[in-house]
Amino acid sequence: MKTFHSNLLFLGVAGLIFLGSSDRDSNVIASEIKAQAEIISETAGATKDSKPKKGGQVVESGAYHLELVPVKEDKGMHLDFYLQRGDNHEAIPNAKVTAQIQMPDGTQKTLPLKYDSKGKHYAALLASKASGQYQVKVTADIKGEKVNGRFSFKQ
Structure with missing residues (x-):
């Protein structure tokens, strides 16, 4: 493609x-x-559904809308991950979501993302203040179906 x-x-x-x-x-x-x-x-896939809904980076993966929003905090980076059905952008609350992060120095870190029912998204704190480029691969297991998205951000 x-x-x-x-x-x-x-x-x-x-x-x-x-x-x-x-x-x-x-x-x-x-x-x-x-x-x-x-x-x-x-x-190139620039549809109305592939536009950010929460201000982050978007990946459309099959029937799913994935959006990562990194927010800088005092203790590091707070990662908000929105996992939604692509057709109606309904939140999917019961998935197992993991972020594999390549740090600016090349080391790898794996973070489980927990569901926040109030915000209807998954979240984790990346306790790092290192400056540079972060590469993130988010994997979601939705009732046995694997969905992946790749993102990057700078701090």
Whole structure:
């Protein structure tokens, strides 16, 4: 799927180069560029459901909407993870959720995320104040069905 999107992006860029080298009116060129950009974003999965609902990073995985919201706190990073059904964004409260985190220094840390029924999300505190890039893989087991999402954030 990523190869398809890459090829489509390449074709779009090649089309833009071709359009820029022709003698056509600049208004026509601008409208064609806008149309190609819309096609690329639509096929890349930028749907209304893949937009953040809580201000975090979103991954659409099959029938599920996954969203990670890292919040800086005094003791480290508070991780809020929203696991929802993709069709209606209904929270899924009974999953087993784990975050595997690669720290900025390359070490690995695994955190279980607990469900917060009041906030309708899973949460954990990552007790780290290290500056740099964090890579996060969240795995949710929903009644035996595995759902994964990959995220990253900087602190």
